[in-house]
Amino acid sequence: MTPLRIGIIGLGVISRFYLAALDRSPEADLVAVCDPDTTTHRDLPSHVARHTGHRKLLATADVDAVVVNVPNDLHFPVCRDALAAGRSVCVEKPLANSVEDARQLVALARGTGAVLFTSFHRRYNAEVLALRDRLPRGVPVASLTVRYEEMIEEHAGRDRWYLDPARCGGGCLADNGPNALDVARLLLGDVRVTGADLRLDAHGVDRSAQILLDTPAGTAVRIVLDWSYPGERKTVEVQLADGRTDGADMLAGHPEFKGSLWHEYEGVLREFARSVRAGATGGPTAPDGLATAELVADAYAHGARQEARS
Secondary structure, eight states, X not given: OOOEEEEEEOOSTTHHHHHHHHHHOSSEEEEEEEOSOGGGGTTOXXXXXXXXXXXXXXXXXXXSEEEEOSOGGGHHHHHHHHHHTTOEEEEESSSOSSHHHHHHHHHHHHHHTOOEEEEOGGGGOHHHHHHHHHSOTTSOEEEEEEEEEEEHHHHHTTOGGGGXXXXXXXXXXXXXXXXXXXXXXXXXXXXXXXXEEEEEOTTSOEEEEEEEEEOTTOOEEEEEEESEEEEEEEEEEEEETTSOEEEEETTTTOOSXXXXXXXXXXXXXXXXXXXXXXXXOSSOOSSOHHHHHHHHHHHHHHHHHHHHHO
C-alpha cells in the first residue's frame, strides 16, 4: 500500500502532534508544509517542501490530501481552496466559524468528491473508547456530563489568536465546545441544545459555559466548559437508568502536559487516511463537523436569549 502524500497547512501549537503521528504512520507521509512564519520550517526532514502560502502548496506540491491547522477564522478559505483543488482535507475543529461557511464546505466536498474530515481528537482517546465499549446494551443512559476545563493561556502557547473572539469564533464554546459535543455524539448519537449559560469576560470572550442538551431517547446531557480552570480536567460522567455510574478521565495515564494528544492524533491520522482511501461517499465522512457547528451555533443562540432575559 503506497502511503498517502500529506501536506500540512499551518504549523501552530497543535502541528507537533500531527508531525509525530505522520512520523510513525505506515499509511501517510509528510511531503510538504506551509506557514508564513519560516522559523516553523526548522528541523523538518530535508525532503519536505516548504511554502509560505497555502495556494502555492496546492499548486506545486504533489499531495493527495492536506491537514488544515490554521487559526479558526482561516478554516473556511483554506479548506475551500484545498477542496476546489481536488484535495481531501482533514481540518482541525471547528469545521468553520459559521454554520453558513460549514455548509458551503460540505457542498463543495460533495461537488468535488473530496473527503472533508473534521479532526475531533477526543473521539480517539483510549479512555473514551473504553467507556463507549463497556456501556451495557439495553440499559439506557439517564444522564451524561462532559467536562472540558483548562487554563487557555497555558494551552494556547504562542497562538494568541485563541483569545481574539473574532478569530476564534467566540471563546471556550467555539473552540473547546466542538470536542466536548463530539464526545457526547460519539457516545449517544444525535443531541439537541435545550439551554446555555455563557460567562463572558470584558473582551467578549466566553471564558466558561454550561450547555444543556437532550437526545431523542430522553438522555439529559450537560457540557461544562471553562477556560479559567486552575490546571486541567477532561472527563465524562455517565449515570445509567438502573442507577449505576461510569466515566472516563481523558487524561488518565498521561501525566505529561497535553500527553494524551500523542495517541489521539495518531487516531485522527489513521482514520483520515482510511477515509481518503475509501473515497467520499456522498458527503463528508464521520465525524460530522457540520452537525457540531450547528450545535455550537444553537448554544450561542440559547446563551444570547438567556442573557437577554436576565
